[in-house]
Amino acid sequence: MKNIVAVIKPFKVDEVKDALASINVNGMTISEVKGFGRQKGHKEVYRGAEYQTDFVPKVELRICVDDSQAQAVVETIVETAKTGKIGDGKIFILPVEEVVRIRTGETGVSAL
């Protein structure tokens, strides 16, 4: 099983969610985060003092899938979340040791 962590632009969330639903990925967790890579923040002014915002709002999706689905998930996210401009985000693929469904106690792939 793989945990796919994708940091994407916030306005892409619904598009990505729908695209993943169409390849039968029906569960995920999102969190609102801030971050930067090559995308710089921008300058703002508050009561006459200028400051630089480095961190840019992003959304992080975490999707846990069976190994066989991982590639499709990554490709779908890349396709839908891309705008071509700096700041599109990154995807990290992490191995998962165990998954447990809380309601039933199932483990492994049947818990996904």
Next chain:
Amino acid sequence: MKYIPMILISIICSLSAAWAGDETPTVLTNKDAIGLVQSHADYVWTLVCAVLVFFMQAGFAMVEAGFTRAKNAVNIMMKNLMDFSMGTISFWAIGFGLMFGVSKTGFIGTTGFFLSDFELGGDPWVLAFWMFQVVFAATAATIVSGAMAERTKFTAYLIYTACVTAFIYPIFGSWAWGSLFNGSGWLEGMGFIDFAGSTVVHSVGGWAALAGAMILGPRLGKYTKDGSVKPILGHNIPLAALGVFILWVGWFGFNPGSTTAATKDIAMIFVNTNLAAAAGAVLAMIVSWMKFGKPEVGMSLNGALAGLVGITAGCANVTPASAVIIGSVAGMLVVFSVLFFDKIRIDDPVGAISVHGVCGAWGTLAAGIFNIGGTSLKIMSVQCIGILACFVWTFGTAYVLFKVIDAVMGLRVSPEEELEGLDATEHGGNAYPDFSTINHASGYTGGGSGSFKETSPAYTGKLVDQS
């Protein structure tokens, strides 16, 4: 049944015959009744305006909350609640007497403590007048909480607020306004013009705020060792804007209400008040636009308030066209003043010193310059004397007061308490328990910029200046 019309007609005829002997009423015969109606109208007008000015407390609370961080919002609410509540008690017990009591010297009132002028069954005008005056006293007191926000010990603030409404505000007030009731003041005796309190209320608040902010020192992280100014963002600009609108509304009680009489004079005062506020907002926006490249909301909001403070002294003796000029100058002045105080490293989170102190002084000058009856060297010198007397008295006494408080109990919270937030440390509370209020993406990364008790020399900070 058929007799009823006849009976009715006879009754009506006899009643008319009884009235036929009365004369037509005249103004002279009705003088007392007319005077009574006017008196009742005066009461209603004064008390309605007292409510409007009271509501300015909500305005101040919202402005201060909006321009400061969420972790201190409970503390801001407590300070604003208390400077009105404690101020009311303190003004009732001591302040009103010092301000409006019989004054043999022209420097201080000596009667009327605990509202002793009022007797049950006696003339209730003293109550209406007191009600109107207490909300003015509370306005002066609450100005200071903004400049001292985010780092002041709550107990220290309570002591300050009791003292300012008991002594500092009323004694100066007695010099300028004592004769509005039982007192008399040396300043008003010279012809000092300050109709609704650009100096008496706003400059008193502003200079006390200056003393407090200076002794407190800046918030951690506000000024860096290399001289730049790091903005500490307000957590809710809509609240700040709401506060300004509420203050604007309340000012329609502050200025026109100062007639304490329901007369036609209030119309021009209303118009002057509104024009000055609008002009202040527009000019502040324009100046901020020119200096920073974009119209900035914080400065524009301060500009509206600056215009209001600026017109407060002369609202009854200048023309509407003059009000536009007065407000415009105030709006431009406040922007440069805010930048100036940052340059000399006096941290004022909401611009209270600039809006109320500096523009209060401008408003007092303007009342002399634009006086409808014409200006003169005498008028201007009296205005200047008043402005100076206010600064010396208020800044002097407030500075001493804050120094004493600092020596006895400490004026400022510890750096750890300041970083954690006063809501938790002073009040055990949380203004927004349902929300995460961590903001780690602004320029300030915590840790402080060295000793906050150091007196910093005037420094040319790295401010945005595209002029």
